[in-house]
Amino acid sequence: MIGYILQGMIWTVVITLSSFAIGAVIGVAVAGARTAPFLIVRGIGRVWVEIIRSVPPLVWLFVVFFGLAEVGLRLTPLQAAIFTFGIIASVYLGEIYRGGLATLDRGQIEAARALGLGSFDLLTKIIAPQIFRTVSPSMVTYGMGLMKDSALASTIGVVEMTFRASQQAQTTGQGLAAFAIVGAAYLLLSIPLGVLARRADTKSRLKYVVN
Amino acid sequence: MTKGELPYLSAKNIVKDFGDNRVLDDVSIEIHSGDVISIIGPSGAGKSTFLRCINLLETPTSGVLSIGDFQIEIGEGHRRASKKELSTLRRNAGMVFQSFNLFPHLTVLENISLAQRRVLGRDKEEARARSMELLDRVGLKDKADQYPGRCSGGQQQRVAIARSLSLDPMVMLFDEPTSSLDPEVGAEILAVMRELANDGMTMMVVTHEMGFAKEVGDRVYVMVDGRIVESGPPAQVMSEPEHPRTKQFLSAVMGR
Numbered sequence: 001m002i003g004y005i006l007q008g009m010i011w012t013v014v015i016t017l018s019s020f021a022i023g024a025v026i027g028v029a030v031a032g033a034r035t036a037p038f039l040i041v042r043g044i045g046r047v048w049v050e051i052i053r054s055v056p057p058l059v060w061l062f063v064v065f066f067g068l069a070e071v072g073l074r075l076t077p078l079q080a081a082i083f084t085f086g087i088i089a090s091v092y093l094g095e096i097y098r099g100g101l102a103t104l105d106r107g108q109i110e111a112a113r114a115l116g117l118g119s120f121d122l123l124t125k126i127i128a129p130q131i132f133r134t135v136s137p138s139m140v141t142y143g144m145g146l147m148k149d150s151a152l153a154s155t156i157g158v159v160e161m162t163f164r165a166s167q168q169a170q171t172t173g174q175g176l177a178a179f180a181i182v183g184a185a186y187l188l189l190s191i192p193l194g195v196l197a198r199r200a201d202t203k204s205r206l207k208y209v210v211n
Numbered sequence: 212m213t214k215g216e217l218p219y220l221s222a223k224n225i226v227k228d229f230g231d232n233r234v235l236d237d238v239s240i241e242i243h244s245g246d247v248i249s250i251i252g253p254s255g256a257g258k259s260t261f262l263r264c265i266n267l268l269e270t271p272t273s274g275v276l277s278i279g280d281f282q283i284e285i286g287e288g289h290r291r292a293s294k295k296e297l298s299t300l301r302r303n304a305g306m307v308f309q310s311f312n313l314f315p316h317l318t319v320l321e322n323i324s325l326a327q328r329r330v331l332g333r334d335k336e337e338a339r340a341r342s343m344e345l346l347d348r349v350g351l352k353d354k355a356d357q358y359p360g361r362c363s364g365g366q367q368q369r370v371a372i373a374r375s376l377s378l379d380p381m382v383m384l385f386d387e388p389t390s391s392l393d394p395e396v397g398a399e400i401l402a403v404m405r406e407l408a409n410d411g412m413t414m415m416v417v418t419h420e421m422g423f424a425k426e427v428g429d430r431v432y433v434m435v436d437g438r439i440v441e442s443g444p445p446a447q448v449m450s451e452p453e454h455p456r457t458k459q460f461l462s463a464v465m466g467r
């Protein structure tokens with residue numbers, strides 16, 4: 001039973017990492033929209049963030065998996081899970097970026113522009129390296145939450161740990177053991193992330209001295 | 212360097228509105244190669260906004276900007292500046308801010324080299340050589356590998372000047388470069404600027420340093436409420452101001 005359940009861990013990891021990666025990239029656009037100079041773009045960004053955040057992830061998962069299938073876009077359960085969590089992550093990570101952006105001194109951005117640096121350089125050479133240090137602890141924390149949320153993918157048939165455990169519980173009647181294994185596996189997965197979060201946190205404090 | 216005949220940088224009929232508030236009202240200034248002009252005036256007159264309009268950190272509501280043989284018209288009926296135009300304009304107009312605005316996560320050397328590499332496409336060695344030359348010029352060669360946080364305000368401002376010079380701009384724009392510094396430290400910065408001027412750099416300086424405007428400046432412009440109310444040779448404007456607002460402003464600064 002242990003082996004069977006733990007084999008599902010791979011899907012937990014795949015869903016978490018892929019949707020986190022998608023969210024980390026699209027999150028840049030979300031943060032960009034939320035801080036855009038144009039009121040309309042900011043408005044759209046705001047509404048988008050609110051819509052995604054107000055609806056429970058489980059509902060989004062069903063909307064994507066069952067809803068899109070109805071209009072002819074048939075995704076596999078895994079694709080649907082990665083897509084859904086990726087979009088949700090983009091909104092939360094985007095808000096985390098935006099928080100980091102707010103701590104950055106505007107003057108530097110002006111200076112970069114005055115030097116003729118383009119938006120890409122501004123983002124990759126000036127903004128990202130600086131806010132990375134302030135936002136990485138929150139990003140890791142969000143990643144841990146995302147990992148736990150990925151269990152919801154079992155509801156649309158991704159055979160990850162929770163799915164396998166409930167299968168086992170039904171066929172063997174040993175629900176307690178099955179879910180204890182799942183719990184322990186999540187704990188195991190969380191430990192390295194927790195360490196990462198603390199490291200990121202101390203690093204962000206230690207780096208360059210300001211005045 | 213000889214002083215040129217054609218305007219080197221000109222800003223014509225610049226208007227800038229923030230909502231209903233007209234902050235710049237038909238401002239025109241031109242500088243010839245090698246000239247140093249100062250812009251003085253009370254707080255809130257629009258001096259910073261004007262400098263920011265010149266390198267399009269702020270988009271004017273309307274007006275015409277030209278620098279060297281590059282010209283751009285802004286306003287209704289004109290297209291927006293392309294990325295390439297923006298970049299051309301900006302690298303030709305070096306800007307030094309009141310608050311230095313160095314990149315704190317990069318060393319002094321990296322601060323000065325970044326735009327050389329990314330904007331001018333210089334290779335690492337070339338950029339480094341140029342940066343060291345400029346650091347030497349502002350007297351900070353030994354700070355190359357420090358982070359800005361470890362430098363004093365005056366040192367940071369000198370690095371900022373070197374950073375702007377690194378793109379070999381046609382003009383340098385200074386926005387009150389000494390006003391966040393102690394007077395003695397400010398004097399160091401003014402000395403660096405004086406040297407630049409002597410080397411033939413074309414400069415536009417917003418300042419409250421009347422001494423600098425008088426000694427180094429070729430012309431002074433007085434800006435009040437978004438308009439240039441008076442301009443001329445510094446000695447003349449300062450000793451025989453014509454406009455009542457100029458008189459009022461001068462007696463306020465001199466009386467300090």
Ligand SMILES: Nc1ncnc2c1ncn2[C@@H]1O[C@H](COP(=O)(O)OP(=O)(O)OP(=O)(O)O)[C@@H](O)[C@H]1O
Binds near residue numbers: 258
């Ligand atoms: N981004 C902005 N949005 C709205 N109003 C602005 C903005 N920037 C400047 N202003 C207004 O424009 C006017 C001119 O400001 P500016 O900073 O150009 O003055 P200044 O002459 O540089 O003053 P100081 O000597 O205090 O630096 C002020 O009334 C200011 O409130």
Ligand SMILES: [Mg+2]
Binds near residue numbers: 258259260386
């Ligand atoms: Mg100002």
